[in-house]
Amino acid sequence: MIQRLVFIGLMGMFLLSCEGPKHYDTLILHGNVYDGTGTEASVLDIGIIDSMIVAMGDLEGATADRIIDAQSLAVAPGFIDMHAHLEPIMELNDCESMVRQGVTTALGGPDGGSPWPLRAFMDSLQVKGVGMNVAYLIGHNTVRRNVMGLDNRAPTRLELDSMKSEIEQGMLDGAYGISTGLKYLPGTFSKVDEVIELSKVASKYGGIYTSHLREEGLGLLAAVREAIQISAGADIPVILTHHKVIGKPMWGKSVETLALVDSARAQGLDIQMDQYPYTASYTGISVLIPSWAMAGGQKAFKERIADQRLKDSIKQGIIFNILNDRGGGDLDRIQFAKVDWQPDLEGKTLKYWCIEQGLDTTIANGAELVIQAQLNGGASCVYHVMIEEDVKRIMQHPQTMIGSDGRLVKPGMGHPHPRWYGTFPRVLGHYVREEKTLTLPQAIHKMTGQSAHTLGLADRGELREGLRADVVIFDPETVIDKATFEEPHQYPVGILYVLINGTLAVDEGNYLNTRSGLVLRKH
Numbered sequence: 001m002i003q004r005l006v007f008i009g010l011m012g013m014f015l016l017s018c019e020g021p022k023h024y025d026t027l028i029l030h031g032n033v034y035d036g037t038g039t040e041a042s043v044l045d046i047g048i049i050d051s052m053i054v055a056m057g058d059l060e061g062a063t064a065d066r067i068i069d070a071q072s073l074a075v076a077p078g079f080i081d082m083h084a085h086l087e088p089i090m091e092l093n094d095c096e097s098m099v100r101q102g103v104t105t106a107l108g109g110p111d112g113g114s115p116w117p118l119r120a121f122m123d124s125l126q127v128k129g130v131g132m133n134v135a136y137l138i139g140h141n142t143v144r145r146n147v148m149g150l151d152n153r154a155p156t157r158l159e160l161d162s163m164k165s166e167i168e169q170g171m172l173d174g175a176y177g178i179s180t181g182l183k184y185l186p187g188t189f190s191k192v193d194e195v196i197e198l199s200k201v202a203s204k205y206g207g208i209y210t211s212h213l214r215e216e217g218l219g220l221l222a223a224v225r226e227a228i229q230i231s232a233g234a235d236i237p238v239i240l241t242h243h244k245v246i247g248k249p250m251w252g253k254s255v256e257t258l259a260l261v262d263s264a265r266a267q268g269l270d271i272q273m274d275q276y277p278y279t280a281s282y283t284g285i286s287v288l289i290p291s292w293a294m295a296g297g298q299k300a301f302k303e304r305i306a307d308q309r310l311k312d313s314i315k316q317g318i319i320f321n322i323l324n325d326r327g328g329g330d331l332d333r334i335q336f337a338k339v340d341w342q343p344d345l346e347g348k349t350l351k352y353w354c355i356e357q358g359l360d361t362t363i364a365n366g367a368e369l370v371i372q373a374q375l376n377g378g379a380s381c382v383y384h385v386m387i388e389e390d391v392k393r394i395m396q397h398p399q400t401m402i403g404s405d406g407r408l409v410k411p412g413m414g415h416p417h418p419r420w421y422g423t424f425p426r427v428l429g430h431y432v433r434e435e436k437t438l439t440l441p442q443a444i445h446k447m448t449g450q451s452a453h454t455l456g457l458a459d460r461g462e463l464r465e466g467l468r469a470d471v472v473i474f475d476p477e478t479v480i481d482k483a484t485f486e487e488p489h490q491y492p493v494g495i496l497y498v499l500i501n502g503t504l505a506v507d508e509g510n511y512l513n514t515r516s517g518l519v520l521r522k523h
């Protein structure tokens with residue numbers, strides 16, 4: 001009996017190895033294949049049928065509808081963007097600005113803000129068609145605003161229960177976890193207990209928690225400790241998202257934040273990070289205004305400014321933030337990006353605006369103009385307030401993944417942060433090839449396998465038979481971002497082919513609007 005089984009087994013192996021030339025939809029030949037696990041490349045062929053990788057190895061002699069010669073090119077799993085602002089995805093559903101970076105899956109709903117109700121939104125997006133795979137987090141600010149408006153107080157028992165049931169609903173609808181933006185309204189009014197209670201609901205459904213920390217400047221270390229406390233209290237994996245160190249007094253402190261991460265991990269907590277590869281951040285100008293002054297929203301802010309005593313104290317708070325936090329101590333470090341009420345300011349700095357207004361370029365006058373900008377309806381700004389040393393140190397940490405923190409964009413739309421166009425090629429071109437901050441397999445792992453594992457995407461993030469054919473093929477000798485702070489509307493170069501669920505979305509560097517993405521649902 002055993003001999004018979006051995007014989008049948010041997011025959012099977014013989015038949016497999018003698019199988020004639022096969023036909024594939026797409027065949028990628030002779031590429032340096034990085035499988036996404038962090039190991040070095042091997043030269044392999046990849047056969048794709050429909051949306052799946054069905055064969056890897058020496059596929060000499062096989063035929064295909066489309067053959068891509070990847071000789072001397074890098075072949076990697078499609079990149080996963082761990083922090084994506086997917087707005088306005090209903091208008092820009094081709095997702096060209098992300099796909100052309102090699103991104104095949106992006107995690108939306110960061111910083112506490114997500115579409116709501118999630119299920120209806122995801123359903124209509126799938127019907128409309130989408131250019132890459134998207135997954136969503138549930139935004140804490142979104143849920144808190146639904147239940148409590150912009151109130152500066154703790155929730156009642158009833159309100160907390162309402163928020164918990166919204167999060168439960170979101171998880172059942174397919175979210176991958178929750179996000180907070182504890183620096184922003186109204187999340188900034190929540191205490192740690194509230195976030196722990198809500199995170200427990202996400203944890204129950206296997207979700208993660210990504211935290212835009214309460215502070216990234218002077219209060220950074222306490223904020224990292226708070227995120228670790230939430231991981232322990234809710235028993236949930238935590239990602240310190242777009243991890244960075246802001247403001248002159250804090251530069252270099254990534255040594256301490258990473259030590260906090262390491263010691264938490266040594267105690268068994270699952271703490272990770274994601275990062276964008278730039279020394280400037282991008283957010284609303286209201287980040288410079290003390291949060292108590294923004295409670296209740298724009299109308300309440302206007303009322304406070306009308307009261308001279310309150311206005312003075314708001315101005316003092318802004319001066320403090322310009323000196324010690326997001327202002328970097330210099331009005332030239334604050335650069336306008338999107339200014340609906342005066343578009344010619346876009347690309348110019350707060351210092352420039354002072355001069356244009358005939359004012360001395362003092363910090364106090366800068367603070368006065370910040371108030372003016374907010375009264376006009378606010379503005380988005382780029383803040384040049386990090387140092388290279390911290391960016392590199394965080395990037396090299398084994399628990400750091402890559403996230404663009406970019407929005408979907410197309411040429412001509414405002415003056416965005418260059419990360420919206422350049423994040424992934426910049427890591428590969430600048431930080432791997434030029435700076436040697438990471439090796440190529442390490443960088444690819446941080447953009448693929450590590451991220452898929454964190455999200456629980458078992459069928460993506462690596463190149464293996466039986467997984468989805470999300471693949472990027474790039475030239476490691478030329479890949480680079482082209483978007484700059486001055487000229488941000490530029491696509492990267494060197495990303496030659498992108499396949500999403502087996503369909504070519506970028507072909508010889510040309511973007512094809514094939515919308516082969518899926519709206520991914522955890523449940």
Ligand SMILES: [Zn+2]
Binds near residue numbers: 212
């Ligand atoms: Zn953020």
